[in-house]
Structures are given as structure tokens and as C-alpha cells.
């Protein structure tokens with residue numbers, strides 16, 4: 001058996017499993033239309049939450065955050081990836097940091113417009 005090949009397929013299978021999870025999670029949110037329907041004319045929809053950073057890749061602008069329930073979106077507590085308006089906002093943010101988030105909803109995708117580390 002070719003070890004290198006076996007390792008490659010394990011990595012690939014793991015990658016597939018992860019992408020599937022993220023996709024399932026995203027469509028969860030998209031089935032909840034309630035939050036999106038609160039749009040009022042002219043005022044960008046904004047939501048606020050706190051959370052704990054579980055994964056961050058500042059150079060690629062990727063962050064995964066465990067957030068408590070967000071009432072204004074009717075979202076349950078969960079761990080999920082968030083896109084970010086400006087990836088330089090992730091500089092200095094580390095795994096384990098407690099953060100405060102401002103979220104906007106372009107195309108119904110919760111996107112971080114502001115992130116701030118909070119001390120506890």
C-alpha cells in the first residue's frame with residue numbers, strides 16, 4: 001500500500017467533511033428568513049453579539065467564532081465561520097479571545113463590520 005496516497009485520501013476526506021459541515025450550517029441560517037425581513041428602508045440591518053474565537057487566519061480573512069444566541073436574528077448558540085468586511089481587522093485577534101461583533105447582512109450573510117476584543 002502506498003502510504004502517501006493513503007494519507008492524501010484521509011486529508012481529502014477530512015476536508016470534504018469540514019466543507020459539508022460549514023455548508024449545512026450556512027443553509028441553516030438561510031432557512032431562517034425572520035432576521036432578514038426586518039430590513040427597513042435606507043438603514044442597513046445591523047446585529048450585535050459577543051463570542052469566543054475558535055479559529056483565525058488573518059492573512060486569508062477567515063474567522064470562526066462560537067457565539068451565544070442572537071435574538072435579533074433568532075439564531076441559536078453555535079460555532080460558525082464569519083466573512084469579514086476588512087480582513088486587516090483580524091490582525092492581533094487570537095484563538096480564545098472574547099470578542100464583540102457588529103454584523104451586517106449583505107445577501108443575508110452575517111458579515112463582520114466591526115470586531116473588538118473584550119477583556120473579562
Ligand SMILES: [Cu+2]
Pocket residue numbers: 067075076077078079080
Ligand atoms: Cu451562527
